[in-house]
Amino acid sequence: MTDIRVPTLGESVTEATIAKWFKAEGDTVAADEPLLELETDKVSVEVPAPAAGTLSEITAKDGETVEVGALLGQISESGAAAKPKAEAAPAEKPAPSGNGAAPSAATTEVRVPTLGESVTEATVARIIKNAGESIGADEPIVELETDKVSVEVPAPVGGTIASLAVKEGDTVEVGGLIATIGGSGAAAAPAAAPAPAKAAEAPKASAPAASGDMPPAPSAKKAMAESGLSADQVEGTGKRGQILKGDVLKALESGVTAPSASAAPAQQSRAPSTGDDAEREERVPMTRLRRTIAKRLKDAQNTAAMLTTFNDVDMSAVMELRKQYKDVFEKKHKVKLGFMAFFAKACVHALKEVPAVNAEIDGNDLVYKNYYHMGVAVGTDKGLVVPVVKNCDQLGFADIEKTIADFGKRARDGQLKLDEMQGGTFTITNGGIYGSLMSTPILNAPQSGILGMHRIEQRPVAVGNEIKLRPMMYLALSYDHRIVDGKEAVTFLVRVKEAIEDPQRLLLDL
Known part of the structure; x- marks a missing residue:
């Protein structure tokens, strides 16, 4: 069995x-x-x-x-595959009356598909088909990129690209319009009418293109390509008339044969064979940076007893302070006042109270760091890098912002030095710049803690006896439970929250 x-x-x-x-x-x-x-x-x-x-x-x-x-x-x-039943080929159905061979003038919209959990937008990486070009069902139109995957968007029907609503480099949201496909007019043209019965089949052949049925299932398409059948010769039993592999096998058992050689070119133009998946794959060696990132992250998961705790923070006070002083700050220091300096300072303040989050394990020893080298995760085209702001406790807001801005620019240009990415004692990563609402960041080994920042959004919160809208952000602290206890992790997050919601505490070291 x-x-x-x-x-x-x-x-x-x-x-x-x-x-x-x-x-x-x-x-x-x-x-x-x-x-x-x-x-x-x-x-x-x-x-x-x-x-x-x-x-x-x-x-x-x-x-x-x-x-x-x-x-x-x-x-x-049984050791034997099912044999086709010796059934006589069914009589041909009478051709529909009227002249139905003209292609439909209706258009089909192609929209950005669902790209995965929590992914709401993507970038158009490549235009594969341009306006005016003919396209077969399931043939790719564009390639989209997200921070997680690259995906090709196929045509739901065959036809001609009537218009393109995007261009390379555009950012598109899930459900956004990519293109419209018009009737191709390429439905199988009748052969040179050797007999009236054959010519009468032309309206039937054009029906699937005009009806907007679902394209055949991939396994069915492969089976049809191997047997030489066209979609017009197979009756679909799937949802909305989709042709399944079982339908193809049933058609073959009933005696349906491939069309004549003269009709083959028209068939191929409608439904080109896709070949094996392996033929459509591209194998690219991982870069050294990507291999290093993969190894370090997996080592951290395998070694540390990693746990994440969450809190949220009201960004009103920091945003108001930033709004009030950003112009004069930039004029004096030649750098913009961002949120990272506030969070870096708040983390230093919290690390001083909870030193376990600023420690690491070395063999059977716990090493407590009495200095504060803050790693700041930066996304680049080649992967994630973490340059380190050394002695962050001794720097002012302007120095922190200048250092982070310089790191970001040189990281994207590939000009960071190796020693600038070593020696960190704690890390901050900001997924909010990509739209992340909440995440569980992975430790940057051998550190025992990493703070994840996320996007700011207006949410109703209780303020006194009233419900008000406030710009709120979720914070996530991932930590090594071998070093940091739950109480210490929660205390750390609460101290960061207090410092951000009341920035004067940083000035007074409270």
Whole structure:
């Protein structure tokens, strides 16, 4: 017996719903023949037979919710794949009346797809198809980049790119318009009309393009390419008429054959073969910086007993202070007054009260640092780097801002020196500049603490006996629980919160 189980469905996807079984108990199945369709909140996926044989048992029915790895059914192996039934080819359906061969004038919008959890926008990295160019269904139009992934956006239907709403370098939000696709007019033109019956099939061939049906499933498209069938020859049974692999196999069993050689070029222009996934992959060696980042982050996870605690902070006082003095500050010091200097100073203040967060483990010893070298995470095209502001406790606001601004510029230009990224005792990372609401930053080993800043957003909070809107930010402290206790971590965050909400405390060292 061979088990049929729910496959891995993608990052963070743990369950799916059974949309439809294509086979019933007792049916003979071939290896890799689709057995059922699963639906998640992101994709629909077919589950193929892991072996040839007979579907002896179905343990999960249509409509049930199943977890990854759950048992769906069992196949009793017969050692022989299912043989096609010797059925006569069905009679051809009568052609629809009227002249339906003209392409539809309707357009189809292509929009930015969901890009992953918490990702709300992306950058247009590359335009693959320009306005006026013809395009096949599932052929990529543009390539988008986020801080996590690069993804190609395919055409939902074949046709011609009527217009492009974006250009390279644009930032687009999820759901934003990318392009519109018009009727291609490339629906299979009738052959040189050897017989009236063949010419009458032209309206039928143009129907899928005008109806806006879903493109065939990837496995179905591959099966059609291998067998030489076109989408017009297969009746789809999936959602909204989508053609599934089982539909292709059923068409082959019923005697449907590939179109004649004269029709092949038109078929290929509508649905080009995509080939194997391996042929569409690009293998690029990791840069030395990326390898170093990956190793250090994984080492930190494997070594430290890492835990994260959260708090939120009202940014009203700092924003008001910054608004009041930013012009005169910039005029005198030739640098803008940002938020990082406030947080760096607040962290130094908190580290002095909670020295465990400024310590590290060396063998069986705890090493407490009586100096404050503040690491500041900076994102670059090549990866994340953490230059260190040395002796941050001895610097003023202007010196901190100048140092961080200089680090940021030289980091993006690749001009940081190695010694400028060593010796940090604590790190601050600001995911808020990318729009992050909340995160759990990874320790910068061998440090025992890292503070994560996030975006500022207006939220209702209780102020006295009233509810008011305040510019609030979530703070996250990830720490090594081998050194730092929960009480110390919470105390540290509370001290940072107090200093930011009442900046005068920094001046008075309170």
